[in-house]
Amino acid sequence: MEGRHKMQPIHDPMRKNLGLFGAIVFIVSESMFFMGLFLVWFYLRDASQAWPPLGIARPNIALPVLNTVIMAISTIAMIVAERGVAKNNQRALINGTAIAAAMGLLFMTVMIMEFSSLGFNPTTNAFGSSFVMVLVFHVLRVFAGVVIMGVVLVRAFLGQLNGSRRALVQACAVYWYFIASIWLIVFYFLYIRL
Amino acid sequence: MASISIPLEKRRSALVEWLTTVDHKKIGIVYMGLAFTFFIFSGLLALAIRTQLAAPGMTVISQEFYNQAFTMHGTGMIFLFTIPFLVGGFGNYFMPIQIGARDMAFPKMNAFSLWLFVFAGFVMEFGFMLSMVANATGWGNLGLGSAASWNAYVPYSTRAFSPQAGMDIWLIGITLNGISGTLGAVNILVTVYSLRAPGMSVWRLPMFTWTLITTAVMILLATPVLTAGLMMLTTDRNFNTQFFTTADPRMWQHVFWFYSHPAVYIMVLPAMGVISEILPVFSRKPIFGLKALMVSTALIALLGFTTWAHHMFVSGVNPLIQRFFMFTTMLIAVPTGVKIFNWIFTMWGGSLNMKTPLMMSIGFISTFTIGGITGVFLGMIPVDQQLHNSYYVVSHFHYVLFGGSVFGIFGGLYYWLPKIYGRMLSDKIGKVQFWLMLFGFNLTFFPQYILGLLGMPRRIATYLPDRGWDIPNLLSSIGAFTIAFSVLLFIINFVIYIVGRKGEVAGDDPWEGNTLEWMTQSPPPEYNFKTIPVVHSERPLWDIRHANDNTNAHGKH
Amino acid sequence: MLVNTVTADAIAINSLYNIALFFAVIVFFIVQGLLLFSAYKYKRKKADELPAQNHGNMKLELFWTIVPALIVIMLFFLSANTLSQLSGAGTQASPIHNVHKIGDDNAKRRIEDAKRTDMIIEISGRQWFWQYKYIKDGVNHSSQNDGELVIPEGKVVRLDMNSKDVLHAWWVPSFGGMLYVNPGEMSYLWIDKPPRGSYIGQCNAYCGLQHAQMISRIKVVSQAEYDTWVKLKKAEQGGVATEGGNAERGAQLYVDGGYTYAEAIAKGDTKNTGLQAQEVADLSAYLDTLK
Numbered sequence A: 001m002e003g004r005h006k007m008q009p010i011h012d013p014m015r016k017n018l019g020l021f022g023a024i025v026f027i028v029s030e031s032m033f034f035m036g037l038f039l040v041w042f043y044l045r046d047a048s049q050a051w052p053p054l055g056i057a058r059p060n061i062a063l064p065v066l067n068t069v070i071m072a073i074s075t076i077a078m079i080v081a082e083r084g085v086a087k088n089n090q091r092a093l094i095n096g097t098a099i100a101a102a103m104g105l106l107f108m109t110v111m112i113m114e115f116s117s118l119g120f121n122p123t124t125n126a127f128g129s130s131f132v133m134v135l136v137f138h139v140l141r142v143f144a145g146v147v148i149m150g151v152v153l154v155r156a157f158l159g160q161l162n163g164s165r166r167a168l169v170q171a172c173a174v175y176w177y178f179i180a181s182i183w184l185i186v187f188y189f190l191y192i193r194l
Numbered sequence B: 001m002a003s004i005s006i007p008l009e010k011r012r013s014a015l016v017e018w019l020t021t022v023d024h025k026k027i028g029i030v031y032m033g034l035a036f037t038f039f040i041f042s043g044l045l046a047l048a049i050r051t052q053l054a055a056p057g058m059t060v061i062s063q064e065f066y067n068q069a070f071t072m073h074g075t076g077m078i079f080l081f082t083i084p085f086l087v088g089g090f091g092n093y094f095m096p097i098q099i100g101a102r103d104m105a106f107p108k109m110n111a112f113s114l115w116l117f118v119f120a121g122f123v124m125e126f127g128f129m130l131s132m133v134a135n136a137t138g139w140g141n142l143g144l145g146s147a148a149s150w151n152a153y154v155p156y157s158t159r160a161f162s163p164q165a166g167m168d169i170w171l172i173g174i175t176l177n178g179i180s181g182t183l184g185a186v187n188i189l190v191t192v193y194s195l196r197a198p199g200m201s202v203w204r205l206p207m208f209t210w211t212l213i214t215t216a217v218m219i220l221l222a223t224p225v226l227t228a229g230l231m232m233l234t235t236d237r238n239f240n241t242q243f244f245t246t247a248d249p250r251m252w253q254h255v256f257w258f259y260s261h262p263a264v265y266i267m268v269l270p271a272m273g274v275i276s277e278i279l280p281v282f283s284r285k286p287i288f289g290l291k292a293l294m295v296s297t298a299l300i301a302l303l304g305f306t307t308w309a310h311h312m313f314v315s316g317v318n319p320l321i322q323r324f325f326m327f328t329t330m331l332i333a334v335p336t337g338v339k340i341f342n343w344i345f346t347m348w349g350g351s352l353n354m355k356t357p358l359m360m361s362i363g364f365i366s367t368f369t370i371g372g373i374t375g376v377f378l379g380m381i382p383v384d385q386q387l388h389n390s391y392y393v394v395s396h397f398h399y400v401l402f403g404g405s406v407f408g409i410f411g412g413l414y415y416w417l418p419k420i421y422g423r424m425l426s427d428k429i430g431k432v433q434f435w436l437m438l439f440g441f442n443l444t445f446f447p448q449y450i451l452g453l454l455g456m457p458r459r460i461a462t463y464l465p466d467r468g469w470d471i472p473n474l475l476s477s478i479g480a481f482t483i484a485f486s487v488l489l490f491i492i493n494f495v496i497y498i499v500g501r502k503g504e505v506a507g508d509d510p511w512e513g514n515t516l517e518w519m520t521q522s523p524p525p526e527y528n529f530k531t532i533p534v535v536h537s538e539r540p541l542w543d544i545r546h547a548n549d550n551t552n553a554h555g556k557h
Numbered sequence C: 001m002l003v004n005t006v007t008a009d010a011i012a013i014n015s016l017y018n019i020a021l022f023f024a025v026i027v028f029f030i031v032q033g034l035l036l037f038s039a040y041k042y043k044r045k046k047a048d049e050l051p052a053q054n055h056g057n058m059k060l061e062l063f064w065t066i067v068p069a070l071i072v073i074m075l076f077f078l079s080a081n082t083l084s085q086l087s088g089a090g091t092q093a094s095p096i097h098n099v100h101k102i103g104d105d106n107a108k109r110r111i112e113d114a115k116r117t118d119m120i121i122e123i124s125g126r127q128w129f130w131q132y133k134y135i136k137d138g139v140n141h142s143s144q145n146d147g148e149l150v151i152p153e154g155k156v157v158r159l160d161m162n163s164k165d166v167l168h169a170w171w172v173p174s175f176g177g178m179l180y181v182n183p184g185e186m187s188y189l190w191i192d193k194p195p196r197g198s199y200i201g202q203c204n205a206y207c208g209l210q211h212a213q214m215i216s217r218i219k220v221v222s223q224a225e226y227d228t229w230v231k232l233k234k235a236e237q238g239g240v241a242t243e244g245g246n247a248e249r250g251a252q253l254y255v256d257g258g259y260t261y262a263e264a265i266a267k268g269d270t271k272n273t274g275l276q277a278q279e280v281a282d283l284s285a286y287l288d289t290l291k
Ligand SMILES: [Cu+2]
Pocket: B260, B261, B264, B307, B308, B310, B311
């Protein structure tokens, strides 16, 4: 305390965006983690004669398609929330975030159903390990996104977010768009291009 | 930032204050203190290794302990000393001050990184130490240490060949350490991007800060890939996944070296930054070719991501791919050479203040050059086919990482400790330490080049007397103890002159520094600067000191 | 290089090393010379002296960028050139990949065409010894108890290497070159017409507790001595290897099929190998000789 009144305040516009910029940098590192998982996927694929290996049924595409729809709705809801907060529209912020979070939870539920419907598991072979690992980390990522949305919701209810204080919403939204794009890549390589 | 200062009114004990601090300077000090402790510990393991190898057929330590010792020596030096000391210690303490900020962008996350690092380090070393004690006292083998070497090649590191829990502990420790480092890198990048003082454009960034940014970028891009690999190995061992059971052994090697080659630059670039700070200050001259130095730093970081498979020239990688990696590896010598010449020409024509920090920097240039040159040898595939995994390699990377990073760290300590504690270290002891360390270092590692050429593989616990390796090994062991003695001198210096307050009072700017850390008090107040300074060149303090000179204060070439 | 280099491969690597060393020594003396000179010459003489504030010199900087670049590019081409001179390396344009998965027949064929070979020795790396199998002569022993790998002088010997457990690496410095020995894969090295003498090598990939004891002793002898040694070894093994043609045909099959067949037979499951009954019998006979 002693020192605090001695120091002069800083008027720095950059400070407000710390959270957003932090989220973007963090996303870069997460993409590299994701790339690590996928490098292993491709390495294993190129080294094996058949992919999926013989005797492994191709996973059903129904649930992932459903999840793609869920993810799309969720992304739209997040866009609504982000636009809303910029215009000081608290209802759009709260409703949008709530729908996005609910869709996130639904996505996780569908994914858990998907795990139990797969004809293989991570201990079956390298294909199974790699397939499930990518999905599990995606579910964890979605979970993290939902937790952040929870924080956004709490702070929105407390009235702490508005047009001039919205770095948290922006960071949350950027992270959620990142998750959605990763899901498209996952969906493409693990299901469509399999 | 409500978190900057802790209310003194509450009179919390000093311990609680250190444990809960979010001040970048305190966090930096804890990083440095802890990393230095790991340095001592890993160094003692090196002494055990060198004692065992001093003569053929020695059985000072058991083969089993030897294998754990070199594993933990390497892991400790890399993950618990060099990286956290330079990035977590120097980086945390000095980068915000150098750019005129009052703290890191995310002080709480900074504290979280620190304590995650502490926890990871504890996890990694504690099991090993327990095993060591259990072995020595005859309680039997607890199996809590890893003995798979720091690169943990599969299949040796899988459950089938390393069933002991120590391997899992090691994996978890490295993973957590990596997460801590990644968060730290995010923090560094956001801080430099957002919190620079007015006027501090890219080309005016201090060299240490610049190298720290490039390092942070490398950590950010490389570490998560290793983390992914570590997690796969961990699940293979514990949950029966099959990543490494059917894949060829090179898959792990690719993942591992994709991180671990850049890790070399993560360890050495900030040290290069440190000496790039010291040289112009002690030469009373601007750094020679600032832009070339900055660009070459970035180039090294960039090229550093394209050379990893040079560690796999004898692993069975496709030969055409090998040639690509040979090319990139040899190319990286060019920006490295640029740096060396720029440093020398910073001194050239200067007015050299021959104090310990400058001597350590000269030691850095001298020894690092040898490490760099022998790196080119190892980058040539045919030569690597002969010398891969030999003592030649051991010597090469010690010339880079000890001759580079450790000399840089000690240079940085002599340079910056007066700022941190407000008192000077003894320059006399410093110089004795420098000469002993330089002599001991070359005595330890130069014979190892010869051992490599004589065909001695690394990671062997003992050797036969008929190989002609006796004398170089003995010299090397004597050298290792000389280094240990020189480090002891540093500790004595620190204890007497800083802890014991025998050192001269440093004042704000004992060296006629150039960068903003010398503008504030020693030690700096919690908020670093009363008013945020405005920067007009890459040497803001020089500008202030020479504001009234009409001659060559700002002279251009 | 400080070891006694005896084969063409080792000599080629050695001369490449020496060329690089020549440039390295020059660079070393220039750098250390400049460093020591400036450290000595420009010591501060007066407390207030102010040297010229020079920020750089484009020409100089270009010079020390371009010259080292030229040196390393030259070393790159010299290395590529040496690389293609080494045994079994193939040509510059299509170098031969000397490691392949067990059972990859195409890769194996390329290895067979890579270099004319006089004899093949199969080497298995194990924790912590090397197992040697002389394919043609039917001798079978290991590096345990100082067992030597005996080879006749002046022959081109191909080492067909595989690991039964973790990674190992074969390295005999005097012959030049080293290669990892991997489980599930075959690695090939050649010993090109070695002269008589005793040589020593050591496993060079950390493989666990007794890695330091995984030593390989090689003895190159005259053809006559070698023949006697083979006879003695066979006598030690009970002489079975010379009985009947079955084992010999089996040996050939074994060379062709590598470990895949052998393992199938050892497991008693030959259905998926595509072997005829006669071939199974031949192989079994051969495998018996190895016991
Ligand atoms: Cu490397």
